Amino acid sequence: MTKWITLGTVMLMCLTGCKESSPSGPEVSFSTSSSPGSTSSNTKHTNKLTFGIIYPMTHPFYEMITDSIEKAIEPYPVHLIVKAPDVINIEQQMRMMETLIAQKVNGIAIDPIDPDALVPIINKATQAGIPVICFESDAPDSKRYSFIGSDPLQEGTLMGQMVDRYLKGRGMIMIEGSMSGSLQIRQRLQGLEQYLKQKTEIQVLEKKYHNGDTEKAISDLETMINEHPHFDALVPLDIISSSNAILVWKSQGLKRYAITFGMTPDVKEALLNGQINAVISENEHLWGDKIIEQLLAASSNAPPTTWVDTGFVEIKQSDMANEY
Numbered sequence: 001m002t003k004w005i006t007l008g009t010v011m012l013m014c015l016t017g018c019k020e021s022s023p024s025g026p027e028v029s030f031s032t033s034s035s036p037g038s039t040s041s042n043t044k045h046t047n048k049l050t051f052g053i054i055y056p057m058t059h060p061f062y063e064m065i066t067d068s069i070e071k072a073i074e075p076y077p078v079h080l081i082v083k084a085p086d087v088i089n090i091e092q093q094m095r096m097m098e099t100l101i102a103q104k105v106n107g108i109a110i111d112p113i114d115p116d117a118l119v120p121i122i123n124k125a126t127q128a129g130i131p132v133i134c135f136e137s138d139a140p141d142s143k144r145y146s147f148i149g150s151d152p153l154q155e156g157t158l159m160g161q162m163v164d165r166y167l168k169g170r171g172m173i174m175i176e177g178s179m180s181g182s183l184q185i186r187q188r189l190q191g192l193e194q195y196l197k198q199k200t201e202i203q204v205l206e207k208k209y210h211n212g213d214t215e216k217a218i219s220d221l222e223t224m225i226n227e228h229p230h231f232d233a234l235v236p237l238d239i240i241s242s243s244n245a246i247l248v249w250k251s252q253g254l255k256r257y258a259i260t261f262g263m264t265p266d267v268k269e270a271l272l273n274g275q276i277n278a279v280i281s282e283n284e285h286l287w288g289d290k291i292i293e294q295l296l297a298a299s300s301n302a303p304p305t306t307w308v309d310t311g312f313v314e315i316k317q318s319d320m321a322n323e324y
Contacts, residue, residue, distance in 0.1 A: 048077045051295050052100040054093060054110040055084035056137075057212060061239045061264040061284075062111075068288025076296065081105065088178065088212025090114045097121045101128055107295040108132045109148075115139035115183050131298030135287055137184040145298045146305045148290045150282045150312040152184045156191020159235060159259065160199070162278055162314060163192070166257050167232055169200045174224045175207045176217065176245070177237035185209075185237050188261065192235065205231055210240060217244040225252070233257035239264050242279075246270045263315065271317055283310045 053069060055062040066082055073080060081100065085092035090113045100108050101124060108125055112118045112134060122132045122142040135148040163173060175192075177185040189207070196202045205228045210217035217240050225231070225248070233256055236242040242260040246267070249258060260267060263281040270276040290308050298304070 049106040050079040052081045052105045052108045056113045058084045072288045072292040109291045111136045133294045148308045152187035153191040156188040160192045160195025171232035173233045175235045176241040180209045221248045236260045286310045
């Protein structure tokens with residue numbers, strides 16, 4: 001985790017020389033301003049805006065998203081504050097929201113750890129005149145301005161189809177996810193299990209949840225492998241499970257199928273090396289543009305777009321050279 005903070009901080013210091021820290025978790029802060037040749041479409045943003053971005057945790061995956069957000073704000077006079085707990089921690093995420101509300105930022109984009117728990121604080125922000133965008137994971141019962149991401153239920157159905165294709169309708173799989181209470185994980189699992197039950201004879205041997213603890217994720221994977229040595233495939237439902245599955249695969253030299261969610265840097269490398277067979281990408285490379293687009297729209301009091309569907313796609317090793 002320290003590596004993420006250090007790389008991100010150095011990068012941002014190189015851009016602006018401005019860094020802040022917060023007792024409730026790492027924070028980086030930087031600004032951009034419009035160039036003299038900026039187009040007339042930017043004139044409504046003549047005053048500098050401050051946007052807050054809150055991730056569920058520090059991870060190279062979210063460093064990648066920050067990179068795309070940086071590029072997206074280049075034409076605009078925007079001050080950006082990026083926050084993330086060291087590990088998945090709902091209390092820290094709520095405190096970060098409180099801090100941004102107190103700072104009276106112009107908008108907040110958050111990837112909520114627990115959508116139900118965050119409803120009151122999201123609503124508090126909107127009542128204070130601060131629009132809130134959810135991305136990756138939604139909080140549909142809140143007064144958030146919009147959601148940026150894909151349909152996790154349909155993602156799970158696609159995963160079922162992929163597992164079916166690799167195992168040819170028969171076999172045994174193991175599943176690991178982040179939090180059993182996560183709406184995104186629940187719906188991915190629902191779509192996967194519904195498809196397998198209705199269309200295949202594939203058996204789910206065991207499901208485990210690491211709750212954002214990397215050591216637990218590795219331990220759970222090793223335990224499941226030891227207890228079910230004849231399994232045919234592993235399905236990690238989140239980026240931590242994916243990253244640690246790659247480590248376990250390398251250490252044990254496993255040749256079983258591994259099919260996962262999220263195009264992280266390590267998943268990309270593992271896909272190229274054949275350690276991961278396929279991944280469902282949520283078109284994460286689009287998130288930065290969409291987040292800034294929605295925050296700017298909200299700050300201009302534009303009518304909300306309830307759901308900005310970025311879609312999802314299966315990526316195999318053979319796809320890498322052409323598109324990724």
